[in-house]
Amino acid sequence: MSIHLMLVAAYLPADVVTQGQKLALMKICDSADDETRLSKPGMKRVRAWVGCGEKRCTTIVTELVAKGLIERVEVGMLGRRAVYRVFPLGVPPIPSNDDLDARFQAADAAPKNPNKARSGITRAAPSKPAMTHEDIDARTREDLDVQELAAGEGVRREPGFHGWNPDDDEARVPPVEPQGFHGGNPKGSTGGTPSFPSSTGVLPFPPTPAADAAGEPRGCPKHSTPAASCRGCKTNPRAERAARERERAEAERQSQREFMENWHADQAQARQVARDRPQDVEAARQLARQAARAGREGLGDARSPEK
Incomplete structure (x- = not known):
């Protein structure tokens, strides 16, 4: 130690x-x-x-x-x-009181934030330190008095919300109309409640958002009177395309299913023939071996150089 x-x-x-x-x-x-x-x-x-x-x-x-x-x-x-x-480079000395005074004077004179330093302005002397809680309460009351005097009020009030309603003669809103609204109905106005124009479509559903981009007809040919959209009865072009896609996928799955069933049937028939006529199977194997041997010999003769 x-x-x-x-x-x-x-x-x-x-x-x-x-x-x-x-x-x-x-x-x-x-x-x-x-x-x-x-x-x-x-x-x-x-x-x-x-x-x-x-x-x-x-x-x-x-x-x-x-x-x-x-x-x-x-x-x-x-x-x-x-x-x-x-302290591998050497032990520094313990500063004396004079050294500490010089250090603290330089620190107090330096600006707290060098980026916002203002030259040529002397700092105010610090206030007397508070000794008890009564000193702090007195400072708080003085600050409130200063704020209320600056606001032009004659009575000091505690901070927060007041506990009473304003007087009847105290107006919350000035008795004038706002500048953003006119004082009456414009010329030609009926004075009734304004309303927006009704929709031009027959059905309550609008056409598909991409109907114009895709070049789809704005109406259904299945109706006597072309409507703005047939989404309610599910006869719009998008629904028809989806139905055709489902039918195509189902047909493809059915063809794959039939192919697998035929393949399994052919394999079962071949196994049945192999069990019933083993001599024919052995003869077919011999023919296959002879064909493979002949093919290899012919390939070897073709690769050999001419004499």
């Missing part, structure tokens, strides 16, 4: 290490030896100090290695802790 190294790590400025890196470095320094500066903190202890997950803790240790604040001497394995050397 090295108190000196842990104090050195605790006084590192914010532009060198983040809060998580500082906590991890302080734990590694807490487990280090004063002379060799070797430390075996263990990942569980470092995670407990930093308060993060295992992967984030490993990343923080790697960031400390990249900044030169620690170095790995031995890699940790199952059942063996990793060994680190603290």
Whole structure:
């Protein structure tokens, strides 16, 4: 345990290490030896100090290695802790009070957000710190008074919804007509309720969306009077195409079924002939062997070079 190294790590400025890196470095320094500066903190202890997950803790240790604040001497394995050397480039000195004052003055003078920094503007002095809860309540009341005075109200009210209805003479809507509406019916208007034109189709269903693109006739020839659509009686061109497709598929399946039945019948007949007349089967086999032999001999003569 090295108190000196842990104090050195605790006084590192914010532009060198983040809060998580500082906590991890302080734990590694807490487990280090004063002379060799070797430390075996263990990942569980470092995670407990930093308060993060295992992967984030490993990343923080790697960031400390990249900044030169620690170095790995031995890699940790199952059942063996990793060994680190603290401050391998040299131990920084502990800052004095003057150094800390200069550091904090520079930090206070620097803008909080450099992208939105405004030059030439002095910052207001901080208010007196609140000592008790009564001071905080007094500040809250002062803020409310300032807001209500800015709004022109004479009575201070608590934030939230009010618990009463407005007076009768208090008008919610100004007694004028909105500018977006006319003040009466236009010329030629009957003054009745407007209505939309009725549909020109006979049936309640419109034609198919792709009827024009596919060149389909806008009407059914099966009716005496062509209608806008025959979807209700299922005689529209799309339904007819679907029915023809189903009939074609059913005919194809029927032909395949008949082919398989005929094939099985032929195979059964051939097996029956083989059982009834085995001598004919053997004669056919001999003829097939002789034909194959003759074919091979003829092929060999054709491939041999001429003398």
